Amino acid sequence: MAIKKTELYSSLWASCDELRGGMDASQYKDYVLTLLFMKYVSDKYKGDPYGMIAVPQGASFDDMIALKGDKEIGDKINKIISALAEENDLKGVIDVADFNDEDRLGKGKEMIDRLTKLIGIFEGLNLSANRADGDDLLGDAYEYLMRHFATESGKSKGQFYTPAEVSRVLAKVIGIHAGTSQDATVYDPTCGSGSLLLKASDEAPRGLSIFGQEMDNATSALARMNMILHHNATAKIWKGNTISDPQWKDANGQLKTFDFAVANPPFSNKNWTSGINPAEDEFGRFTWGIPPEKNGDYTFLLHIIKSLKSTGKGAVILPHGVLFRGNAEARIRENLIKQGYIKGIIGLPANLFYGTGIPACIIVIDKAHAQARTGIFMIDASKGFMKDGNKNRLRSQDMHKIVDVFTKQLELPRYSRMVPLAAIAANDYNLNIPRYIDASEPEDLHDLRAHLQGGIPNRDIDALEPYWQVFPSLRATLFTADRAGYSKGLVAASQVKSTILNHREFKTFAEQSLRPFSAWCERAALKALQPGEMPKQIIHRISEDLLESYAHTPLLSKYDIYQILMDYWAEAMQDDVYVLVQDGWPAGKVLRELVAKKGEKLKETPDLTLNKTKYKAELIPPTLIIARYFAREQANMDALQAKLDGAAQALESFIEENSGEDGGLSEALNEKDKVTKTTVMARLKLATDPDEKTALAHAKKLFDLEADARKALKDAQEALDLAVLKQYPQLSDADIQTLIVEDKWLATLKARIEAEIERITQQLANRVKELEERYAEPLPTITQTVENLSDKVARHLKAMGLEWVQ
Structure with a gap:
């Protein structure tokens, strides 16, 4: 089975954990990267007389594996690396780290155990199947490690x-x-x-x-x-x-x-x-x-x-x-x-x-x-980034926008501008970007007249013109003319969002905004992926197409839609594609049995458990199998879960009502002040009071109902899990394509684009609500309200024999 990027990354980072303590990241990176290099060239070129790197006898990673537990493991690793370096003119390149350094790796058994574990981590990686030509997993893994090393190395050592x-x-x-x-x-x-x-x-x-x-x-x-x-x-x-x-x-x-x-x-x-x-x-x-x-x-x-x-x-x-x-x-x-x-x-x-x-x-x-x-073309891209721990990072959309705007020399408000040399000369050749591009957001100015006399300034409503172009009649639904230059709201602030979402023009907009996605799905032809294709070429092709698909969709930013795909690619789709292009669609049938090493916990969360055996789905999670093939069984499970929840709630309520000092279950409390089926059964044998016996009998009945419901749910779950387990081997390539492409990838992307569409309308709703609330009560109304309340307070005080003195 092909190795996934995320699995490779986690294994490599686990190797770093073995070295923490004796040295900082700027030092242990040399050890980890050297072993990565040794493992890679050994898997790739050992026994290949025409390989780019010659792996001489006794100088491969296999020879390192043979050293696990050896008392001289550190010195012998150094000699293996030295032999490979000598053969390939890599002296001073791959032999920088000293694997026999007791100050960094510990003495005696500590060094032996640490290096043995380190070699064991890399031993479990098969790097021979990963291709190059700009799509090599190892190169990406190297980048991943370098980023983490730089993050951990701190300010003074991250410049590499x-x-x-x-x-x-x-x-x-x-x-x-x-x-x-x-x-x-x-x-x-x-x-x-x-x-x-x-x-x-x-x-x-x-x-x-x-x-x-x-x-x-x-x-x-x-x-x-x-x-x-x-x-x-x-x-x-x-x-x-x-x-x-x-x-x-x-x-x-x-x-x-x-x-x-x-x-x-x-x-x-x-x-x-x-x-x-x-x-x-x-x-x-x-x-x-x-x-x-x-x-x-x-x-x-x-x-x-x-x-x-x-x-x-x-x-x-x-x-x-x-x-x-x-x-x-x-x-x-x-x-x-x-x-x-x-x-x-x-x-x-x-x-x-x-x-x-x-x-x-x-x-x-x-x-x-x-x-x-x-002239000189300037871009102020200072506001486009995401937080990543204690650093900032450019998102895919930030990079794409910078490159698009620069290469096409596009002038965008508050973002980019071609600045004539004459203007720069007039500024004494000062190139400080804020002199030429004002990237600040326009101030949200309050209208004093509106605060005094009421009404919403048409200036603020007109500023929402991009929305009114898409929803031409929505403005009239939300606002009506008040006096010259001002309007009044027709919808209560709390009802603005629902009014927009239920408006026919919004529904039309939502439908039209999904059409480019539907057309893109057809062109992407993701079901046609074949072994041997390059994942980076695939994501470049489909992401550029999606970006262009939304280039002219009103209100939606093509870069935001592009980011949705790029985020999902990094999150899940990339791993899936890497497996598919190496192992083909039959990889969708694979369920791996998870077995923890002695004394260790499982590193992965199982997707399915049957008879204490835990399984991990390689590409298709069981929820997708259930949704497509076992919807009726799942509906039954939901009904059984609801029945269990109802029984548990009825039992909890009855115990709470009857376990007080005078309740019928007060004598059935255990030492922890809890009523259990065991305490109920024990007390029922001793009880003589009719009311107490009735309460205990009803409690027993509720305990039995809950137990029956729990067992029914457990039996149904086991039956469903078994059916799902048997379904995986029966899947055809067409079934797998439908489950992965339609039910997993495209369904997820569609849901996220729909959320983006709603987010756009939420922005409109928030602004309309803000304007409604800001100018809802003019100053005279507020003043009159205060006077009325003051008079009311004064009357109450007078009735109490007190007098309010201002």
């Missing part, structure tokens, strides 16, 4: 990883596309673990020629492993300081130039001049100015510009300060703008990155059209 979502944006805005040649070069001078380079290469179907440099030895080793796991073994990653010792040079000793460049350099580097005299830079990088000695942000930008061909394009992540800081940076910024190198600026949300919480921006460089440039 650029969030995958930001990497994808950079890769797309520099113009890499399906027609980009495989010979085109992409460069990252501060490549970290290589995620940016890989995302850029992924944008070209056949990949790109990858070049990178990374100063930290351990991180450059991560990058090399990352490249191999993503089937980019030919990628060239050098170690060293890019500014003081750039490794990529041409035959003349000058900087090598590239077609594309991406980078997430360290923010505000304080010692960038170490080992270099900027005034005498042999590579001519500081022609446009020398950055401040204590702030190296522009250093990396200038290096990248110099490293691009005359038609080259690049994207760099930098702190917002580069857009507006003065002095030396202002002069550099002015010169770059005058040269026309800056194509665009994208403002990102705060707290996206692991090394810092400050907001950053993407500066997009385009040398090819520099001379003809008349």
Whole structure:
């Protein structure tokens, strides 16, 4: 059975648990990723004379398995890894972690047990069946681990990883596309673990020629492993300081130039001049100015510009300060703008990155059209994100919107704008985005006249025009003219939502809004999925189609609909598709028996339990089988459950009414002050009082009724579970397709789109209700009410012989 992404991820994270305590995430990542690499290349290439990685005798993961429990396990693991590294020119790459380090892994038995468990976790993974070509599970698993390592490493040690979502944006805005040649070069001078380079290469179907440099030895080793796991073994990653010792040079000793460049350099580097005299830079990088000695942000930008061909394009992540800081940076910024190198600026949300919480921006460089440039395209994407623990993350829709708007140069209110160079010059070449794009929401102004005289301002009602275009007669249902410029509500605030939902125009809108989804379902042809297809290509095809399907649907945001699919893909559909494209539709029949290791609890929640045997459905949960094949039996179960609930409630009520001091069950209480069937039966043998005997007899009857109802429900449940268990092997491919595609995937997506449609109308209802309540009582009415109540209080006081003195 194919391994699911979520199962792979949880297994890998369990391996991290074995190492916690002796070291922090920035250290144990080297151990986990090294074992992941060893397991992968062993499964993939052992015994393959033509494999990308040679696995010599005695240097595979199988040889590690043989060491479980060995007294010299740490030292012998080191030798196995060293042998593989020696054979493949990977010294200093995969042998960074010391598996015989007693300070980190413990001494004696502690080390033996820890490493034995660690190897056991990876032993249970079969990684040989997972494909590459941009759809490799191992590459995605590596990204998953890197994100978690960065999260756990904290502020000072998380810079080795650029969030995958930001990497994808950079890769797309520099113009890499399906027609980009495989010979085109992409460069990252501060490549970290290589995620940016890989995302850029992924944008070209056949990949790109990858070049990178990374100063930290351990991180450059991560990058090399990352490249191999993503089937980019030919990628060239050098170690060293890019500014003081750039490794990529041409035959003349000058900087090598590239077609594309991406980078997430360290923010505000304080010692960038170490080992270099900027005034005498042999590579001519500081022609446009020398950055401040204590702030190296522009250093990396200038290096990248110099490293691009005359038609080259690049994207760099930098702190917002580069857009507006003065002095030396202002002069550099002015010169770059005058040269026309800056194509665009994208403002990102705060707290996206692991090394810092400050907001950053993407500066997009385009040398090819520099001379003809008349403006800089700006995007303020600072408000599009979701919370993820203590960090923020770009959602799929946020990424898509940024890329769509930037590549098509779309001007959207409060989001994007092409800013003429003349306007920038008039602002002293200050590029601070808020100077050119006001992203703030319009203030909700109160109308004092309406508060004084009553009525709802037509200005506020007119602001809902997008709704009135879709529901033309709804406005007249909710409002009527009052006086010039004002209207009055016709529906009580509490009835607004139900009025909208029951209005014929809303029902028509809801029906029409589902038509694009129905048409998309046909085109998606999800029942036609075949083994060998690429899941990433599948989700790209169907998500882009869904996005386009809702491009012209009023009120609904196509990006919100797109996000519904992308969320469900990540939540469940992705795992299903990975299994189906590797094992085919018969995988829908599979029920796995869950068995816990001795002394451990089950790691998965069973879907079905029969005779104490627990089963997990691979793709089709039992609820779907029941809904389609055993609806009558389920209805009977529901009736039996209702009968049990009724019997239990009747018993509880009777006991509560009769267990007080004078009640007929007071003598049947146990030491915990509870009435049980056992205490009732025991007391019934001793009772002589007729009333008590009657109460006890009735209690016994209610206990028996509850027990009978519980047994009937249990028997029915067992019969239904057995029938469901027998149904799985009988399912045909057509049955499985219907259950997975129609009953599981499409039904879930439809329900969520319907919820989105209702959410849109809820926004209208909330606003109408807010306006109704805000102006429901004008000041004179409130004043008169207060006077009336004051008079009433005064009369009551006077009647009591008191006098109210104001």
